[in-house]
Amino acid sequence: MRALVYRGPFDVSVDNVEDPRIEHPNDVIVKITSSAICGSDLHMYEGRTAAEPGIVFGHENLGTVTETGSGVTSLRAGDRVVMPFNVACGFCKNCLAGNTGFCLTVNPGFAGGAYGYVAMGPYKGGQAEYLRVPYADFNCLKLPPGREHEEDFVLLADIFPTGYHGCELAEVSPGESVAVFGAGPVGLMAAYSAQIRGASKVFVVDRVPERLQKARDIGAIPIDFTQADPAEQVRDQTGGEGADKGVDAVGYQAQAHTGQAEEPATVLNALVETVRATGKVGVPGLYVPNDPGGVNEAAKHGLLLLAIGKLFEKGLGFGTGQANVKHYNRQLRDLIVEGRAKPSFVVSHRLPLDQAPQAYDKFDKRIEGYTKVVLQPAA
Numbered sequence: 257m258r259a260l261v262y263r264g265p266f267d268v269s270v271d272n273v274e275d276p277r278i279e280h281p282n283d284v285i286v287k288i289t290s291s292a293i294c295g296s297d298l299h300m301y302e303g304r305t306a307a308e309p310g311i312v313f314g315h316e317n318l319g320t321v322t323e324t325g326s327g328v329t330s331l332r333a334g335d336r337v338v339m340p341f342n343v344a345c346g347f348c349k350n351c352l353a354g355n356t357g358f359c360l361t362v363n364p365g366f367a368g369g370a371y372g373y374v375a376m377g378p379y380k381g382g383q384a385e386y387l388r389v390p391y392a393d394f395n396c397l398k399l400p401p402g403r404e405h406e407e408d409f410v411l412l413a414d415i416f417p418t419g420y421h422g423c424e425l426a427e428v429s430p431g432e433s434v435a436v437f438g439a440g441p442v443g444l445m446a447a448y449s450a451q452i453r454g455a456s457k458v459f460v461v462d463r464v465p466e467r468l469q470k471a472r473d474i475g476a477i478p479i480d481f482t483q484a485d486p487a488e489q490v491r492d493q494t495g496g497e498g499a500d501k502g503v504d505a506v507g508y509q510a511q512a513h514t515g516q517a518e519e520p521a522t523v524l525n526a527l528v529e530t531v532r533a534t535g536k537v538g539v540p541g542l543y544v545p546n547d548p549g550g551v552n553e554a555a556k557h558g559l560l561l562l563a564i565g566k567l568f569e570k571g572l573g574f575g576t577g578q579a580n581v582k583h584y585n586r587q588l589r590d591l592i593v594e595g596r597a598k599p600s601f602v603v604s605h606r607l608p609l610d611q612a613p614q615a616y617d618k619f620d621k622r623i624e625g626y627t628k629v630v631l632q633p634a635a
């Protein structure tokens with residue numbers, strides 16, 4: 257089959273690879289109709305991880321079941337399904353508690369597994385014609401048949417639940433003000449989720465004009481961090497108090513708010529300044545224990561200069577980690593089915609698999625409005 261293969265930093269190609277097959281009675285094979293490119297893929301693409309050449313990328317996958325293992329009970333060929341980016345078993349201590357992003361079974365020695373991602377286990381990605389899904393009864397979420405809502409549903413694999421998770425970690429409640437850093441797909445989904453949860457005022461901080469425009473389009477207040485200190489801009493619009501809650505949807509590749517350089521703790525520290533005393537911050541933005549491209553020796557080991565003194569003084573709460581997609585995807589699916597949510601407003605491009613290398617290049621440069629690309633291998 258055809259698949260998008262990582263060759264080395266800034267080098268991916270669409271190649272012929274071995275077809276996936278049933279390896280365990282609870283596996284299914286899914287023919288991929290949509291697989292999205294994620295900001296997380298860029299960390300590997302840019303050579304900022306230990307990813308080895310040969311990895312098939314793709315953890316945001318939707319398609320049709322073509323084959324089922326003998327132990328699969330809830331699925332049959334022809335079912336349309338979307339899979340959380342997390343591979344999870346459903347029966348370990350963490351899965352039972354709903355923390356499927358930290359499954360103890362699927363990736364021994366590391367809490368959590370994912371498709372097509374370095375260090376997240378042996379699972380191949382779905383930017384390909386077919387995908388093997390393990391623990392399929394648990395990991396497949398059934399969708400209404402047909403092609404309706406294809407671009408909304410594919411976002412259930414990661415960014416819609418991940419944005420929602422950012423709000424859950426921050427305990428966003430009706431009537432609150434929320435400051436989201438990052439107007440990438442995850443940040444926009446966090447802002448959208450804050451609105452779904454009843455936030456009264458949502459700020460979205462970034463510098464990319466098209467992305468800030470998308471924030472404005474959904475009724476959020478765009479904050480351009482190149483114009484003035486973003487914490488100050490938010491305080492000015494919240495009676496001097498600061499936002500009730502905050503979300504970091506940027507992660508360790510954050511750009512300094514003054515100048516162009518990468519400064520990995522920028523957003524964490526900006527949130528300490530932006531959120532009012534005793535507020536809470538959700539951090540779905542990625543931080544890593546090892547970063548070969550880190551800006552200094554400490555950053556290479558995941559050690560950042562965090563304003564812990566100020567954080568303590570303000571009594572802030574911080575929650576972090578991979579999103580437990582399974583915990584939210586059924587409810588978010590039903591919001592889409594009932595017409596109450598339409599997350600596909602973030603999708604900027606839909607392309608055949610063969611155009612994936614060009615899409616990676618442009619998405620990585622954040623040019624030509626590349627915000628969220630959905631690849632269509634079966635199209």
Ligand SMILES: NC(=O)c1ccc[n+]([C@@H]2O[C@H](COP(=O)([O-])OP(=O)(O)OC[C@H]3O[C@@H](n4cnc5c(N)ncnc54)[C@H](O)[C@@H]3O)[C@@H](O)[C@H]2O)c1
Nearest residue numbers: 295296438440441442462506507510511540541542578579
């Ligand atoms: N926790 C999870 O489960 C999970 C899942 C998916 C993605 N992620 C992570 O979420 C983060 C965002 O993903 P994405 O796909 O939206 O990425 P993205 O790279 O498309 O978006 C990041 C945005 O942040 C902006 N930015 C950079 N520095 C900034 C700063 N100092 N202040 C404000 N904005 C700044 C950039 O201009 C960009 O628009 C990444 O770190 C990704 O790895 C985490």
Ligand SMILES: [Zn+2]
Nearest residue numbers: 294296316414
């Ligand atoms: Zn993703």
Ligand SMILES: [Zn+2]
Nearest residue numbers: 345348351359
């Ligand atoms: Zn588990």
